[in-house]
Amino acid sequence: SQQGEEDPQALSIQEGENATMNCSYKTSINNLQWYRQNSGRGLVHLILIRSNEREKHSGRLRVTLDTSKKSSSLLITASRAADTASYFCACWWAGSYQLTFGKGTKLSVIP
């Protein structure tokens, strides 16, 4: 499977702590994206990182990409209760029409 896989499957932290989620994939990608999903409904795009990039920031989010290890990480700093959601990585492989999603990490931020 070319599917990205997130780790851990579930994560529970206290408000104010940092949360780190990881994504691994099997085949060389063109770009990797992270999405958030609240309450099992629509997904919201968070950040996209291209294969020639190593790190990107957006507000409290930091994404890294290590193409040699075929892995990416999403760091949420100073977490808030509102960050409670499922987080998915999605990979696009050149020549593919599909953006392939992993099964997600369920993050719970306890107030």
Added chain:
Amino acid sequence: GAGVSQSPSNKVTEKGKDVELRCDPISGHTALYWYRQSLGQGLEFLIYFQGNSAPDKSGLPSDRFSAERTGGSVSTLTIQRTQQEDSAVYLCASSLAWLGETYNEQFFGPGTRLTVL
């Protein structure tokens, strides 16, 4: 501006009946995608439209599933003779760029929760 909208938000049907799910993408978005998400699972790709054509239908699980897109805008996903295993949330997304380009952020609708009794 308006985001991606889907209707109905919830659909309960009996096994064997046909259902139609609708997606209104963001105006100007040429690419449209359908996904299925079963409880607690990731997204399963179903079909991709570029304009009115579907270059990739590889994710449709059986010939009971079909989709069309008209006028480069609204898309309808039809499931014939529904089965209990079809129960899931069906998500639609659209993007400005198609997957052949380097940037393809997808904007998702709220989904249709389908329950087949």
